[in-house]
Amino acid sequence: MTFSAGRWRSGLPLMGLRRNQCGATAVEFALILLPMMIVILAFLDFGHTLYVDSMLQGSVQDAARQATIGDRTDAQIDQIIYNGMTPLISADKISIVRKSYRQFSGVGKPETLVDDKNGNGVYDPGDCWIDTNPNGTFDTDAGQAGMGDADDVLFFEVTIRYDRITPMSRLLGWPNTVTRQIRTMMRNQPYAGRGSPAKVCG
Template sequence: MTRRLLHDRQGAAAVEFALIAPALLMLVLGTFELGLAQYLRAVLEGAMQQAGRNSTLQKSASSQTGIDDYVRTQVRAVMPGANVTFSRRNYSTFSDVLTPEDFTDLNANGRYDSGECFIDENDNRTWDSDVAKSGQGGANDVVLYTATVSYSSTLPMSALGLSPVRELTASTTLRNQPYSSQASRSAVQICG
C-alpha cells in the first residue's frame, strides 16, 4: 500500500499549483502595479506640461485653482482616490532655480553656518538653500510648478514591511509671459 501511494501522481498538479499560486499572483499584481504607476506618471507629466503652459499666461494670475483642478482631474481619472498637492516657487532667472543663497564661508567647510554673512534674495531675513519666493510670481519670473500625487498601492505592501502609500512627483519650469515689467528683487547682505 505504501509503495502504491509513493508512485501515485493523482492530485500532484493541484499541490504544485497551490505552491506556485502565491508567487504567481504576486508577480501578476506587481506587474499591474508597475504598469499603473507608469501610466499614472505619464498622465501626471502630460497634465503638468499643459498646466505649466496655461499657468504662464497673464490671465492665470487669477485662475491658479483652475489650473490645479485641471491636473487633479487628469490624475483622478486614472487613480480616483489619489491625493494631489501643489507648490509654486518663483525665481528671477532659470539659473536661480534650486540654487542656495550666496554666503561667505568663513570656516571653509562648504556649507552655511549660523553667523556667516549671506545675501538674502527672497526677503525673509534667513539663509535658504533655495532662493525662491513662494507663489506664481509676476511678469517674466521663472516658476517651478510641482505636483505630488499620493495613492494607495494595490498590493498588500504592509505585509512585506513596505509603506502602502505610493508617491509620484512631477515638475515643470517655465517663464511667465512678459505682460508687464518684471519686478526687481532686492538682495541685501545680512551678517550675524
C-alpha cells in the same frame, strides 16, 4: 501453501500508490500558485505606478504651460492638476508648491549678496542683498510664492500620496502608501514688462 504473484501484489496496496499519479497536477499547481500570484500582483502594482506617474507628469506639464501665459489664477492652475489626478486619487492627497524665480540659475538658491561686509560669503546682519522676492528679508530660497511676473521662471513641485491597489505591502513588506513627486520649470511668457529687484541692507 503457495501464493501467486498477482495475489501477492494485491495484498500490498502501498506499492500501487507509488505508481499512482492521480492528484499530482493539483499538488504541483498548489506549489506554484503563491509565487505566481505574487509575480502577477507585482506586475499590476508596477503598471499602476507607471500609469499614475504618466498622468501626474502630463497634468503638471499642462498646468505649467497654462500658467506661463499669464491669464490664469493660482486656483485655476491648481484645478488643472486636480482634474487630471482626481480620477485616480482624492484631492486631499495632492500637494502643490509654486514658486517664481528671476532666472533658472537661481532656482532653490539664496538671494544674491552684493555687500558682504566681513567677506565670509554668507548673510550677516548689516549685509546688503538683492531682494528678489520683495519682502525686505534675506531668504535662503529666493523663490516667491505664486506664479510670478512676466518672464519669470515658474517652478512647480507636486507631491501625491495614495494607497496601493494590490496587497503587496502585506506579501512583501512594501509600504502600503506610495509617495510620488514631480518637479518642472518653465519661463513665463513676456506678456508684460518687469522691474528690477531692489537692493536691501539690514
